[in-house]
Amino acid sequence: AQTVTQSQPEMSVQxxxxxxxxxxxxxxxxxxYLFWYKQPPSRQMILVIRQEAYKQQNATENRFSVNFxxxxxxxxxxxxxxxxxxxxxxxxxxIFGTSYGKLTFGQGTILTVHx
Amino acid sequence: xxxxTQTPRYLIKTRGQQVTLSCSPISGHRSVSWYQQTPGxxxxxxxxxxxxxxxxxxxxxxxFSGRQFSNSRSEMNVSTLxxxxxxxxxxxxxxxxxxxxxxxxxFGAGSRLTVL
Numbered sequence: 001a002q003t004v005t006q007s008q009p010e011m012s013v014q015x016x017x018x019x020x021x022x023x024x025x026x027x028x029x030x031x032x033y034l035f036w037y038k039q040p041p042s043r044q045m046i047l048v049i050r051q052e053a054y055k056q057q058n059a060t061e062n063r064f065s066v067n068f069x070x071x072x073x074x075x076x077x078x079x080x081x082x083x084x085x086x087x088x089x090x091x092x093x094x095i096f097g098t099s100y101g102k103l104t105f106g107q108g109t110i111l112t113v114h115x
Numbered sequence: 116x117x118x119x120t121q122t123p124r125y126l127i128k129t130r131g132q133q134v135t136l137s138c139s140p141i142s143g144h145r146s147v148s149w150y151q152q153t154p155g156x157x158x159x160x161x162x163x164x165x166x167x168x169x170x171x172x173x174x175x176x177x178x179f180s181g182r183q184f185s186n187s188r189s190e191m192n193v194s195t196l197x198x199x200x201x202x203x204x205x206x207x208x209x210x211x212x213x214x215x216x217x218x219x220x221x222f223g224a225g226s227r228l229t230v231l
């Protein structure tokens with residue numbers, strides 16, 4: 001069975017600072033995709049960043065970057081220059097193997113950015 | 116380009132009733148997935164449809180069902196509602212032609228169901 005664990009239920013950061021959200025997973029699959037989604041108070045789930053497991057280079061998307069450690073089964077999200085609009089629940093999620101449409105989510109981390 | 120549209124946004128039902136939720140995907144997307152989000156269980160996958168066929172299914176009882184129409188719009192139905200079915204139901208669409216995570220899922224705003 002595949003599991004996804006986010007061990008930080010809540011985090012806070014000051015505006016303009018950097019914060020890192022952690023995620024670990026367990027799978028026997030060799031082929032999978034990794035995602036970070038954010039869910040602001042509006043409840044709309046928004047894709048932040050995506051990483052293919054077969055790629056060694058870490059994905060970046062503007063202020064968002066990941067640290068993907070495949071051997072350690074770790075997939076953390078770094079947010080640089082945090083903004084008030086980054087306040088949201090953040091989920092790491094995976095699609096394992098050739099599964100269609102089935103994201104496996106972690107429990108989520110509530111991130112609050114303070115002015 | 117219009118996003119994923121879910122209707123209704125909010126609804127209240129009583130135990131024993133049934134409910135139908137609708138999801139209109141992004142134009143050109145042929146895959147629709149459904150998720151249930153609750154504070155206790157988090158986000159759980161219900162099922163996925165592509166070209167009117169269910170390709171994948173999560174571990175939910177048979178009271179939860181879905182279908183997809185030829186225009187890719189999808190509905191999910193929950194019969195004999197229980198208090199524990201109170202949740203935010205999210206749908207997501209994708210192009211769907213590639214296996215696994217090669218398809219990026221775009222989510223709708225959700226339908227908030229309250230069962231009294």
